[in-house]
Amino acid sequence: MPSERKDRMVEAQAFSCADKDAVYRAIETRRDVRDQFLSAPLTEDVVRRLLSAAHSAPSVGFMQPWNFILVRDAATLARVHEAFSLANEEAALMFEGAAQDRYRTLKLEGIRKAPLSICVTCDPTRGGSVILGRTHNPRMDAYSTVCAVQNLWLAARAEGVGVGWVSIFRDRDIRDILGIPDHVEIIAWLCLGYFDALYAEPELAVKGWRQRLPLEELVFEGRWGAGVSAD
Known part of the structure; x- marks a missing residue:
C-alpha cells in the first residue's frame, strides 16, 4: 500500500461492549415524537452536533446532496x-369509519410545540449531471439524504432530544x-426539542394503529420468498 494511502487509513476495530450497547440502545429507543416536546430551546452546540x-451520513458518489x-x-x-x-x-378523509376516528385522535402538534424545525432538502444537481453510483438509479440522492435524517435522529436520541418527522x-x-427552488426536493420536515418522557414502544403501536411486523417474515434467503434455513 502506498505510504500516502496508509497515512489516510485508520485501524478499524469493533466497539467496546459499552459503546455497542449505547449504539443499539439509541436505535431501539428512538421514537417519532409528536406531542411530548418541552418549550426549552436547544442550545447551539447541540444543534451543531x-x-x-x-x-457525516454516507452519500452516493460523495455528492452530499442535503441542505438543512x-x-x-x-x-x-x-x-x-x-x-x-x-x-x-x-x-383524515382518506380513511373510513373507525380508522378515520382513530386518525383524528392522534396528536400531531410538533410544529407548534417544538422549539426548532429543520426542513431537510436534496439537491439532485450537486456534483454534476453524472454521479458515481447514481448512473442507473437516479433516486440514490434522495436515499442518501434519508441517511442524513437517520443520522440526525439517532444522534438526537443520544443527546436527549426528540425528533418528529x-x-x-x-x-x-x-x-x-x-x-x-423548484429543482430541490423536500425530503423531511423535522420537529426537534427536549422531552420528559417517551413511549416505551412506537406510539402508533401503543395506540393500536399498527404493530411491528415479525422480523422472521421479512427475511428471505437467496431469492424473493425463499425461507431462511434453520441450520
Missing part, C-alpha cells in the same frame, strides 16, 4: 402549521413558504 452527525433549513420564527411556523392542518384534514403537507405550500 446534530447537524454534524447528519452531514433551520426554522424558529413563530410567524413562519404558524404558516407551516396552517399548511399541515389543511393537508391533515385531507388525509412531519410528512403531511402539500409540497408546494412548504416550497413557497421557505423559498425552496
